[in-house]
Amino acid sequence: MRVNNISGNIPLEIGNMNKMKLLYLSENNFLGKILESIGNLRLLTELDLASNNLQGSIPPSLGNCQNLLLLNLSTNNLSGNIPPEIAGLSSLSIYLDLSHNLTGSLQKEVGKLQNLGELRLDKNILSQHIPSSIGSCISMERLYMQDNFLEGPLPSTMRSMRGLRVLNFLNNRLSGQIPDFLGSLNLTNLSLSYNDFEGALPTRGVFVSSISTSIVGNKKLCGGLPDFQLPKCDYEESKRRRTSETAKVLISIVSAIIGVASMLSLLYFFWYKHNNKASTSRASQDGLLHVSYHSLLKATGGFSSTNPLGMGSFGSVYKGLLDQTQSIVAIKILDLTRHGASKSFIAECEAPRRIRHRNLVKVLTACSGFDFNGNDFKALVYEFMSNSSLDEWLHPNASQYMARSKLSLLERVNIAIDVACALDYLHHQCEMSIVHCDLKPSNVVLDDEKNGHVGDFGLARFLPEAAHKLLIDQSSSIGVKGSFGYVAPEYGSGSAVAIEGDVYSFRVLVLEMFTGKRPTNDMFENGLNLHHFAKAALAGQVQKVIDPLLLQENQEWEKSQTVAPDGKNTSWFSILECLVSIIDIGVTCSSESPRERIDISDALTKLKGIRKKLLEFIIIA
Incomplete structure (x- = not known):
């Protein structure tokens, strides 16, 4: 309030x-x-x-x-x-x-x-x-x-x-x-x-x-x-x-040491014993997230390679079990040897404490201190998402492909809506507008119900006017880098951070979700990119660029379901019409000129309309 x-x-x-x-x-x-x-x-x-x-x-x-x-x-x-x-x-x-x-x-x-x-x-x-x-x-x-x-x-x-x-x-x-x-x-x-x-x-x-x-x-x-x-x-x-002052100090120190050394040792013993016991008691009673290097080390099994959830630009993410709450969390350990990692940590602490939305990953707490060797240590603790990242669903490795079902058309539309809702909130509904600056499938994670949540605010920026009001100096913070294939072209020429940059990244994500192709796919060369690939298909050939898994899903669905709940006949053309609309959103978000891109709120409205149409003739088991 x-x-x-x-x-x-x-x-x-x-x-x-x-x-x-x-x-x-x-x-x-x-x-x-x-x-x-x-x-x-x-x-x-x-x-x-x-x-x-x-x-x-x-x-x-x-x-x-x-x-x-x-x-x-x-x-x-x-x-x-x-x-x-x-x-x-x-x-x-x-x-x-x-x-x-x-x-x-x-x-x-x-x-x-x-x-x-x-x-x-x-x-x-x-x-x-x-x-x-x-x-x-x-x-x-x-x-x-x-x-x-x-x-x-x-x-x-x-x-x-x-x-x-x-x-x-x-x-x-x-x-x-x-x-x-x-x-x-x-x-x-x-x-x-x-x-x-x-x-x-x-x-x-x-x-x-x-x-x-x-x-x-x-x-x-x-x-x-x-x-x-x-x-x-x-x-x-x-x-x-200095000689005179040193003599006075030495006399005072010697006198103090003789008088109180043994007493201090005794007091320290009782103080340590009492506080250690009290800390353990509080943690067990109220689930307090007082995380330290030691507690995170234990939670992840010594940052074991058997518990990795992913690798980011500035560190690794592990699955962990916190003793204090007995809850599973995701723990991001910053690699402070990487340029910009410390500033990324500050950004990830600054942005999330000003935002709260169902489609944003919640930061539970942070840890800034030292490891057992005296080296700087920084970590962030997030709520755990059981269905991992969108990237792993779109591009699974062999073991993931066998273990998981596929993302259906409706599920992909729902996730796209979730991401658009998160961006609309960051851009237009926050007290101070925030630009994410690194939107991509690996930074979208899915919960038990496959709802999408946008995370990783390591490159997030307040818009210049917001930063000025908050007295936040962003001149020395991390440069806008984003990820290759997703970053808006104007950033490469030194343009200031703007919400249109996130809109550009969103279109790449949408096109990748429904074509199944990364923007860095080997096929994109000699001037061909994901945008041109999708735009050319809008002229009556969308089925040629759609993810084959979605085409297979449609064939299987039509064999088992031929009539919609309202009695209307369903057809491939109805599905195709929705896919054309989705690809069109991806294309219109990706104009080279930021001014020509549709706003994320408009994209959200269109996606909700597409979902409504899908629900009219898809029977959900």
């Missing part, structure tokens, strides 16, 4: 909806406090109350929502500290946004957000030091804390945050030297401007580029590479200062 003009208090009755999983009320005019009773929604995975006029403190009861993957309370009139119950929600993995709200300090419990990918605390009134516990957030990729009143040095424990890509501490009161370890992280954007840092600027990693790193407004900095135009360092003065 977001982006409306709903006003007044949030209804109390929402707290009774104990099966609620997604709740979006952002960009309205809600007043009053955040309901304590929202904490009753134990199955809640995403909560977005941003951009309202909510007041008061964040209710600690939200800590009861231990399935929560995403929490956005930004741009309200909230006050007070971040409750430890919220900072300690280890389930949070997509992002936590509390910007434009709070006062107080950052609590040490923030270190419990070990699975969180993005944390936004910018434009608050947070003061005091950054707790050293933040170094435990090893999965964090983006940390925004600009425009606060944070003091002191950056904690040395941040060297453990190897997943960091974006770090923004602009306009605070941080001091001390800029740590050299920041140069060893995989940062792509670092902003430390308008603080009180001093000393030599590091010269490696992100500090190589003055475009990626912003340090203006720190008047005591020196050195660095020439692009930063800083004065040379007085190393003698710096050496004396």
Whole structure:
């Protein structure tokens, strides 16, 4: 219900909806406090109350929502500290946004957000030091804390945050030297401007580029590479200062170690034992999808070659059984050595959380962390589709051909309608229009009833105007590549992303479904392609391009069924008329000029009309 003009208090009755999983009320005019009773929604995975006029403190009861993957309370009139119950929600993995709200300090419990990918605390009134516990957030990729009143040095424990890509501490009161370890992280954007840092600027990693790193407004900095135009360092003065500070630190450390070493060891033992037991208990009680590298490794039998479901552009998909829910899922493991894989992961997290449709594959959760060797690890967990991909039905290998029945004409029409419904939703019914950019049979999967579901949003893009509204920077994201044979020709000449590109891919898919030929078939050469092949057949020869399996189905059907339910005689010409209409849809969607292609909603209307006609004279067993 977001982006409306709903006003007044949030209804109390929402707290009774104990099966609620997604709740979006952002960009309205809600007043009053955040309901304590929202904490009753134990199955809640995403909560977005941003951009309202909510007041008061964040209710600690939200800590009861231990399935929560995403929490956005930004741009309200909230006050007070971040409750430890919220900072300690280890389930949070997509992002936590509390910007434009709070006062107080950052609590040490923030270190419990070990699975969180993005944390936004910018434009608050947070003061005091950054707790050293933040170094435990090893999965964090983006940390925004600009425009606060944070003091002191950056904690040395941040060297453990190897997943960091974006770090923004602009306009605070941080001091001390800029740590050299920041140069060893995989940062792509670092902003430390308008603080009180001093000393030599590091010269490696992100500090190589003055475009990626912003340090203006720190008047005591020196050195660095020439692009930063800083004065040379007085190393003698710096050496004396560092010696004095080091001595003080060593004295403090030795005293602390002597006093508390044994106590810490004992506390850690009990803490580990308690949390391990509690985590197991929660997982068994509420089916919580707290997936880790270890749990996915176990679910797939060590990513065994006996459990593969397919291979994508950026990784492999495995069938797995999750211990937490005892449910079968599809697990996509990103191959991070492939160019664009990390950005594909971000796209697949960003697009699905803004969409929900029966003909789109549901992303259950995501995992971003490290494997047992300390290497970056990213994975996505999808709902499992028992009938695999459309590609495997259209082009089965020998074993699949023997094990499966064939897709009938009506089933193919239904799947085409399902895909068109999904695209119509993405293009015209979403809050922000999305272009899939990689539509092909291997990215369409079938459930138990052979309903089609569009998946793999690794190349998906918001339309430029939508991306601008969402403040999403797509300039550095994956280039529009698509798959050879399916990608629209205008993309090859540098045209911007548009829904017409998906329409072009849809026509290729439709033609492939009903001719049984891939666009990359060896027969297509010397200027002949699937489009020209189908278009030429519209002149009274459609039966020559139709998949032979469909022709065989018609012959078998006519032998066993000669009269339709309404008593009318059926004939090959009625079936042929439908096939001509279908091929015509595939051809008219594929015009070289994007402006001449029919809209996906028009194609959907025509396909539904074809299905209605088929049902008039096909007897369904």
